Amino acid sequence: MPSTPHGYVRQESDIDIEEASDDDDSGSVYEGPSADFVDPAMVQRDGCCQRLCRCLCPRRKVKETGFRLVRADDRRTNRPIVIDEDGEMKFLRKVSNVVASTKYTIVSFVPMVFAQQFKFFFNFFFLVLAVTQSLPPLRVGPMFTYIGPLVFVLMCTMLKEASDDIKRWRRDKAVNSKKYTRVNTAIGDLEKVASADIKVGDVLQVLTNERVPADMILLRTEFGEQEGSKDGQTYIRTDQLDGEKDWKPRKAPALTQDLAGWRDLCGDVQICAKVEAPQMSIYKFLGRLSLRKLGEDSDVKSEALGLENTLWANTVVTHGPVYGLVVYTGVDSRTVMSYDDNASDDKTCLLDKQVDFCAKVCFAILIGLSFMLVLCRGLRGQWWIFLLRYIVLLSYIIPISLRVNLDMAKTLYASRIGNDSKIPGTVARNTAIVEDLGTVDYVLTDKTGTLTKNDMLFKKLRVPAGEYSSGTDTQQVSLMITRVLRRILAARPSPGTFGRSPGQRGQTEEESQGLELLTAMVTLALCHNVTPVETAGSDEWTLQAPSPDEAALVKYARECGIKLIRRDDDSIVIAIADTGSILECMNITGRPQLRYDIIECFPFSSDRKRMGVIVKEEISGQYVYLIKGADSVMIPRVAGHDSNNAFMEDVVDDYARHGLRTLVVALKRMTAESCEEFQAAYREAALDVSEQRGDKLTAIVDSYLETNLDLVCLTGVEDMLQDDVAPVIESLRVAKIKVWMLTGDKIDTAICIAISTALKSPDQPLLRLEASHVHSAIDALSDLREAGNAKSEGLSDTVVVIDGTVLAMVLSAGLYTSEFVELIKDAPAVVCCRCSPSQKSEVVRAIKKYDNGQRTLAIGDGGNDVGMIQAADVGVGIVGKEGMQASLAADFSIQEFRSLHRLLLWHGRNCYLQSARMSLFVIHRGLVIAVMQVIFSAMFYFIALPLFQGWLMIGYSTYYTTAPVFSLCLYTDLEDTVVYQYPELYAISRRGRQMSLKAFLGWVWKSIYQGSAIMVLTVILFGNELITSSLVAVAFTSLVISELLNVASEVHPNWHPLMIVAELLSIVIYVYSMFILRSYFDLDTIFSIGFLWKVAIITAVSWIPVHAWKQIRRCCCPPHHRKLLRAYQRSGGHRPERTRYVYHDPENDSVELLATTTTGESASE
Structure with missing residues (x-):
């Protein structure tokens, strides 16, 4: 979903597209921001029966729907209000902020442990036996003889459970007793409050490197002008929430950031936040902040709230102090709910x-x-x-x-x-299934960050005029860009970097080609979410990027002469980089800097598969929408389909055959009027706090910005393989483990990676299942059936590559899933392309369901692999560069793929x-x-x-x-x-x-x-x-x-x-x-x-x-391991080549070839 616009303040008198007119016969009433300030006397109160039920069942959790109205003022007079889906208002139930991860209490410990243990039949069986010894006719010996083993088992279990729960209790006590600073809205001063006593509606002050105790809306930042707090921006660490290491930017709404100071939060203004009911997702948030002054009939101002305005519990503020309004506590917080959501089923x-x-x-x-x-x-x-x-x-x-x-x-x-x-x-992390590591039949692996290092290296750039490679052509590209840029900067008035289109009348071929390269480099330097960070004590800069792809593109732009100097929420500054003697020979003194104002930014999401940004160039006043994304979503949006489609598809296919990750980069030039028109529609939709807000924002972006785009360039980035990936996969295949690679890449890219990782050996046949629509997908499945029937051994020696369309067809509604698994289960290796995160987990579940008795292991490194990891019998997470989310959600955590071998x-x-x-x-x-x-x-x-x-x-x-x-x-x-x-x-x-x-x-x-x-x-x-x-x-x-x-x-x-x-x-x-x-x-x-x-x-x-x-x-008749040990000892500890190891299977009385071994003799000798 596109991000929520910042800084837009709506007056109550503004016209809303959803507001009902006087002649509207529907009878609908517009619920504007002024309706957020509800008179408590109008709220329905619980009756005696409801309060009695809460007393008798205090732990009974009722799912909350609709929205909350949370005021930042005295909680004794203004309790938070819940508006359900029917529009009925009730006071929010009291939800404690106490962290309670313990399983037992002093009273419940013994009964709960006994209940847990006696649900096992054999423990209950021995309990019954012990009871029978109290009956004289059934007594056969001392009672302790039969109750003793049961007591021993129970005592061991109770000691373990008590030890674990005491550790949890100590951790909870430390968290609950930690003191935080609360703004006392009654007296306008600060006071200390324990974490356990924090309530919804409190305004808290959180200091630098302090843990956020509850889910809050960021209201304002005050940590020094030199650090950039005037615009309300701060950063948080989320490694304890989602495992990601990168700092996340957060920004306070303009309504509260523009106040004179934190005391104004409880002075002459009333602040109310309308937020969605508690949700599990930590990546989405809907809300609206309203503000009005007291003592006068002032208009209510409102501003849309999004994820960038939130401080979730257990995150850490890196720059403080900041002030926030508590909207969720305890079990309603995202931390607790997302933990319950991500908890895998008992394995x-x-x-x-x-x-x-x-x-x-x-x-x-x-x-x-x-x-x-x-x-x-x-x-x-x-x-x-x-x-x-x-x-x-x-x-x-x-x-x-x-x-x-x-x-x-x-x-x-x-x-x-x-x-x-x-x-x-x-x-x-899950000791209950340690033995399953020795019974794995399938290994299903992600590619990026799992088989590869997730360390991107820019390789190729393709503009309409030609192709350029990293390294060999970098100097040439830099020289051509600098020449064009000198003319642009010298012109008065300057047309700017986007003011002139390549190929216009009067341009020479060299000038046109230079403009293409300049446009490409400037676009790569602007269209991203990368923040340059200066290394303390040196002139070096590091790039803090949400993904290695973006960092690789920005680095390449710098190598070609366009350097990213600064990026914040409001602007981006780039400069001509120092590339040897180019500046000197071009008679350019200093390092000219170009500033671009950020109008709107639309971050990358797995649903959209693209990201974009609207910028305004300072020297020319030109508005431009820059966008980059996957070829599958970008090619249809580029203007001139007939001429450009074939060109782009050929380039993408060529890069894919070389194993490169491809991106299509485009732009759209805008006028000030068209930009204002878009902003008005976009920000109006952003004030909607319903679940349809994301769809509305996406539709507006598509209609206003992402049609008839001008192609800028195509990029090819290489993701280097991790060390020893090929030997590990080869060993797994010799061990008769079937390896499946699930990736979002194109087929050609995936095949290239499969060959380089030894997933496919040179002499193995390859079966490609491709389809452009459902009917051809059914034909592809028929081809798979015929290929299996053509061989007596089926597909036991064939590597199968499956396109995303075929995969979606066989997984949808389960119509072909069982037949698909039955046909493909004999293949030693399978590659699934264009695979979405949900499809990854569906593939795992399909194998578990239709290939009974087979144990699956899923391994990945990113948040999009969590579903697959938790669906498998054994989940392995790699500590990746993008975070530890997969590692924390997995049963086993490793540092790199080759650790899977041991x-x-x-x-x-x-x-x-x-x-x-x-x-x-x-x-x-x-x-x-x-x-x-x-x-x-x-x-x-x-x-x-x-x-x-x-x-x-x-x-x-x-x-x-x-x-x-x-x-x-x-x-x-x-x-x-x-x-x-x-x-x-x-x-x-x-x-x-x-x-x-x-x-x-x-x-x-x-x-x-x-x-x-x-x-x-x-x-x-x-x-x-x-x-x-x-x-x-x-x-x-x-x-x-x-x-x-x-x-x-x-x-x-x-x-x-x-x-x-x-x-x-x-x-x-x-x-x-x-x-x-x-x-x-x-x-x-x-x-x-x-x-x-x-x-x-x-x-x-x-x-x-x-x-x-x-x-x-x-x-x-020695066992197989003793045969191999004898052969290993005779060969001196190595396996000479050109010998084959065979072993006898006593169950089916056959000799099976396992692999080409390197012993000097047959292991059966």
Whole structure:
């Protein structure tokens, strides 16, 4: 939307285009600025029932619609008023400015944590089990035996939640207690007020580098004449709001800035702001400021308000003091609402789903074993009581501690990623999905700032007379411009830089060409939002630009002789730059400066895809509208379509084939009368505070300014690739990850980038899907279908490039989306061109919906990538030059694209494999003891009594075995150098076989064997002896030692030092507990030879066969990573060329070619 005009003061007597005339039969009444000063007696007050509802439901949020009327005066007599869509007026509800990011209170902490935890079925299941132990018929042992694990899980969760909430509370307290300066409108003086006590209607003074405590309208600036505060301009930092680093200009309305001082804000004037209801968007704002003097029948003056008049909460004022009117507080502020809007949906990790599936299978096993014991005992008497007792006895099959172990592991992984010196600056913001880094099937990436550096380098300039390249032709361009400019400055009166059009009668070819270049350079130096900033202590200038494109154009204009000296809201000053000896040889002394007044400026927006500015040249009085934008929106607006269209399209296509970003630059010469006519219509529409204001302003700009434009030039800018982009993408493709590039560039530009980034290899076929309208888009989809049917393998070796029209057609209404995804899902790489931000997120959702089971990762660096990042299963944000918005909204934040290589192939693979191994081990730990309980009950006449009671059961799943099992999170099967050399390893691990049903059943059989061996051998070795503590001690000791040995066999030979420490610590704790738990362990028996040899035999029989079978499989049928490790070691740590690596897929019994490898032999040898 075009910006709101500044400085326009409307009198109440002005004619409004919406004002109803006396003979208007519609009966409509014009609501002018005077209506903003509403008598409070006319406002409807809430009734008793409404006030009672607010008291009973204080947190109930009612969506506010319409507008607010906020007065800058005593809040006790003039409360803010809300006007809803029906025109009904009510007083604004009280909204506190207290920052409350805590989740709990002292009273609600325990109930809310319990409610959150017991919504999980298995936590609730153990709670029911604990309750059943209070009933004598169902009691099978001490209650703490069954409630202990649940209490342990809850305590761990409560400690974590309490720690996090206390940190939030401390941060909130610091923010809420911070003191600010408020203008006391009753006495006309300043007073201190806490941030939490700020209300709507307050006028606040904010100092330099001070955080803005609430959403405000900037009223005036007072920070010294030398710093430019007389025009009401200041700057704010928004990095805590949208992540962008650049300072944003803000300007006070002329109505309040022109007052004598800040005391006049509460003196003889009344100020009222009519603003829109609270909104989520931080980039849009509608409002109107009205002012009238007291004590006389003065006219009400009004001025339109826009985004440039706002100070959002959590922004920082860089130049102060400034004064602002508070219009939104607390939950109504943009900061809170935009945070809620940008919050991504809860993402569930694939591993968590696999673990839930395994837990459900365990529950089925629990019920099945319980029914089997009941049937074996016989369905007689109160058999259902025995069924419940068996369920209680076998409840350790359910891995209640698994969730705690996984949460601790995720925290460890996040810390490990953040502390990795090889990818500095990487942050894991969402630890819940760390394992998903190891299961990615699709990588969807933005181009600009993600694959490229977003560091623009000007390459080519095309004017109608010819083409000029940066560097080689710069001196020639500068010389021609200076010659023409000398004649212009010498003429009296001067025609100005835009006064003479190239190609007029009487001009020589050289003069005409010089005028074209001068017009182009001056336009590039004027049409932008770039601010030159002088570096302290030197003559150097830096350019503060909203985008690198604009900075590149301004830099090139300087190289060619036109230097930007100063730019503010009112004017732009340029000068002839010092370009060697040119000034001297042209007999020009000094550096002539040219001043241009800024009449209106229309910033770039993703909707308009163009920006423009109306300037008035000081030396000639000439009015000119300068505009630049994307070729798709500019070409239709340039005059002389037939002759110019072909020329411009040819140039754009040529630049695109060279990978350049293109802009079309044009202008329109205006008269003073036409400019005034435009301003009158534009500013009248700007006073409209309805949602249609943006559309009205855009329509006026289109009709008055953006028709029959004169072509100035076309520019080509190169965006350099980031370091190591091509090797990273090549590794991702070898890892069988499909890479999609989503860009707003033309097809030819996108193809050029795809080739340079190794997205397309030289020998890969390319399929282009282009269309100019919907019908041809349908034909393009048919071509895609035919191309897939023509090959037996489909599009598995084809790079597909899709035009924006085709993409829009397949995404609209979902008519062709499923077929499109089905046809294109086999393509190893896809390039989507002319892709809008909304289409990026739609593409991600389409893949997730129609290619079931595939995990998506989206990576980008800008605010337009946030939707795509949050829609993907894994969102990765790059800290870009334009800000941190994508980084802050992502699940993971990295500094550059090449960090994705290590994040996925190393950390992602390890996190998934380690968590999968630990999860299955925890499940196995519960199954083993359940098998022993079943055999114990079966051997002793199906008795419903526990084999292990009390502290033994609690210790088994906590302090005896927790440390060794958790140490599996430290296990790595390969070094990172091997993983980098063989990205195929990622393709193997991400299939999820480690948590497949086959792997799970393998652990079930292992549990059945070990549990049976321990229990049966214990009973056999004790013969006809009665059940004694010695039997229990032998069985339990053998069980604990077997579990520790199982951990050792899993990690051998890749031991981590902490794993050894965990094993030894568990042994020490177990031995020490024997001296404490004397009711379970008879020390005389334990230290006897008979005890030791029984434990040794039982442990050997239960563990050695399992370990031996594992070693036999490793030797005869080694896993893929061991094959690769062997090949890597034989090749001396490198991959010689011209060899191919193949691996055998046991699931489909086929040999698949993964990539051309560089080992000296096949990895399967």
